[in-house]
Amino acid sequence: MARVAEGIGKNYEEAVNDALSKIGLKKEEVSIEMIEEPKKRIFSILEHKQVKVRVTELEQKIEKTESAPSSTAENKREVKELTEEDAKIAEERVIHFLNEFFEKMGLTLNIKPYVEEGILKFDVTGENAGIVIGYRGETMEALQMLAGTIANKETKNHVRIVIDIEGYRKKRIKALEELALKRANAVVAKRKSITLEPMSPFERKAIHSALQNHPKVKTVSTGVEPYRKVVISLK
Numbered sequence: 470m471a472r473v474a475e476g477i478g479k480n481y482e483e484a485v486n487d488a489l490s491k492i493g494l495k496k497e498e499v500s501i502e503m504i505e506e507p508k509k510r511i512f513s514i515l516e517h518k519q520v521k522v523r524v525t526e527l528e529q530k531i532e533k534t535e536s537a538p539s540s541t542a543e544n545k546r547e548v549k550e551l552t553e554e555d556a557k558i559a560e561e562r563v564i565h566f567l568n569e570f571f572e573k574m575g576l577t578l579n580i581k582p583y584v585e586e587g588i589l590k591f592d593v594t595g596e597n598a599g600i601v602i603g604y605r606g607e608t609m610e611a612l613q614m615l616a617g618t619i620a621n622k623e624t625k626n627h628v629r630i631v632i633d634i635e636g637y638r639k640k641r642i643k644a645l646e647e648l649a650l651k652r653a654n655a656v657v658a659k660r661k662s663i664t665l666e667p668m669s670p671f672e673r674k675a676i677h678s679a680l681q682n683h684p685k686v687k688t689v690s691t692g693v694e695p696y697r698k699v700v701i702s703l704k
Contacts, residue, residue: 559620662702
């Protein structure tokens, strides 16, 4: 049976270390679940802050996993051939939405739409465009999700939307692919699972995609947001 322990600390790392010390395991050997974190309140500076986590040995079956993309009905719907009519409707709606959003932020940015592999993409550039990226692309991802919803309100088929700001997405995916392969090689060499640091959904997807066809390793996500991580292990 997999070992489980709970840890308490003033911050996330301290709580994790407390839990690990109780069962004598390392971070890469467990899944970590946040079960209590400080609540933001008025005069919180006077209150005792406490973070509580639960660690579970990775031999246990992990629930609520997030693996590499599969050929589900939703994915099949997304990769349908993009028609000129749907592309035009989606493009107009997304550009209108983005321009309004940027205007409210006091930004004047350039938006370049184009179709690549059946996906409607938008490259955004301009002065101070980095503000819209956010920490590790979180703001950009939220903007993309909203744009996707708005774009598909009047289209006949689902149109997949991808937004990249100042080339951040391409650069980050390349870096994550390199990281994934490097960690996969380490897993194969040491024959031991490796748990990556907490990542956003966009970053985790890049890791899963990079290794989905790897002959010797597999990936799975574990934990809860915003501390969800990817575990790379032998098949």
